[in-house]
Amino acid sequence: MSASTISPQELNKLCESGSCDLIDVRTPAEFAEVHATQAVNKPLDRLSPKDVMQARNGSADQPLYVICKSGNRAGKACAKFVEAGYENVVNVEGGTDAWASAGLPVVRGKKTISLERQVRIAAGLLVLIGAVLGIFVHPYFAGLSAFVGAGLMFAGITDTCGMAMLLAKMPWNQGPSCSK
Template sequence: MTIKSLSPRAAHDLLKEGAVLLDIRNADEHARERITQARHLPMDRLHISTLPTGGAPAVIFHCRSGHRTRMNAPQLEAWAGCDAYVIEGGLDAWKKAGLPVVEDKSRPLELQRQVQIAAGSLIVLGAVTGATISPWFHLLSGIVGAGLVFAGVSGFCGLARVLMHMPWNRNAMASET
């Protein structure tokens, strides 16, 4: 069986009939913006024994864009134990459909986005200063680029580890516990 896709409106209607909505994004993503009825269960902590369906007739999974749910669809469907669906287009499509979300702009940006902003800024800084001040500054761009490659290959991102300890992220993590 293949997990079925639902439009945001169809998912909204199915929720009214008792379906359970599970948000599989990371905690920092969920804390900043979420669908009101969604239960949070990050993909890395999702197990068949912990899936909180509560006897629901169906489970609907979502992420930000729908990509993560599609990539993990066979596993999610196996864990559901009932009819399983994904919201086509995820949270982004839900918002475009004008359906309600809870936003907490006081929460920091998702860690992945912080890494992208910091790495991109350092690469641009290295390129600009390398072109205008000294070619040695191009090393900064090279080092950051190599760090990104290493993070992709190994799964360890030193920049993310540093950013987790920044005051805005420490305060956010403390309020989640």
């Protein structure tokens, strides 16, 4: 079974009429930049469905709403919950981008470089280094460029990016604790 979805507008109406549990699974730095006012940060790379559900104070039968930047990481988080036996999880369609675009209430902080841009910068740098070293030092260094290219192709096919997972753990992406 897969998680259901909800539009940001529908979720906002639910949150206005009562309390709703909304977790944001982006990195702390991304969360600090902008997040829905009701959201609590629970980064995907450290997400424990059991811990999240236990912290809900007996409301495990109520839906848990999950949001990220655009919906992809939230979908992965929902799958983690379903695999752990918690089926009442709902992915917010379009993520925080759609939430903010709809003019719904957000908290804005310091601007950061998105994880996607960080991956593009790191991959481009590694390809460039591999090419330059391959030309000026030894042809075997071209293997670095090939390795990065293969990694990007794998990321595109599987929708899983090892470089993004590694970059998400870097200190500059941890930021201050923003959890409510």
